[in-house]
Amino acid sequence: MHIAEGFLPAPHAIGWTVAAAPFVVHGARAVVREVRERPESTLLLGAAGAFTFVLSAIKLPSVTGSSSHPTGTGAGAVLFRPPVMALLGTVVLLFQALLLAHGGLTTLGANAFAFAVVGPWAGYGAYRLARSLGAGLLPGVFVALALADLATYVTTSLQLALAFPDAAGGFAGAAAKFLGVFALTQVPLAVAEGLLGVLLFRVLTVNARPELERLGLLRPAPLATTEEVR
């Protein structure tokens, strides 16, 4: 989903930067507020950032014969709501743009919009919808992570289509072309990312139960059975 350095015409690069900036600033304030009001969240915040860091570093082969990487932004979005991920995701993108020549500074805004804004919000929306339909925490986490991943790549495709409309097919033609590159490859990766999220939250429900209750992900266990619940 990384649009390479210099690969967006300047007006698009500026436009996406302007669009993403308020989300990132708001996200930075959300992180500061979270740490100040709930210092015990710091550990889990670290876990959320680390999860994105690992997953977005690993390129994996897919059925289409090309390879791509997961995003891992859904986990933090479910734990701390999406604004927090706007900052953490942008930090990851900045690291990759500066050290790995992956993505870029001119395309940071567009990439942050796809990776750190649309992805987390789509995942969080899917999570809330699943929970309101009666799904448990783990199924909710699965759809959240899978959808955050997929939505990020769909956004990248549309951003590229907007910048490079097809000579014959216009925006729709270009969108189909870029979705063909990104979206299909991403489907097995999104499923795998959903499963990894379930693995992570299985560990968290056992070991970080107090935090998950405080964040409103799990209902507090009845007092009498607190000791047995695992």
Place this chain on the structure above:
Amino acid sequence: MTRRRVVTALLVLAVVALFALPLVLDGGASEYAGTDSLATGTIEESGYTPWFESVFSPSSSEVESGLFALQAALGGGVLGYVLGRLRGRRQAREANPPVEAP
């Protein structure tokens, strides 16, 4: 607890299978180029030339994969540290249940 372990093993197996199967079924016919570079290739075909270069580019693919490994190691290290601490905290609490305040 055993059922829990089986579920965990199955989840891990499913993740591995999702990536191993395409490789096996394909039998080495594909090159598995990154989708990011496929997209830039498509754009360059249309005659576009990028107007800005990366501030710093790894000098070889070895250096690049090393830096990617560094990124994964940093993330994996922090994640492992947090999960380890949380697990240790739970075990300590189970060994010494907090005394109810009088």
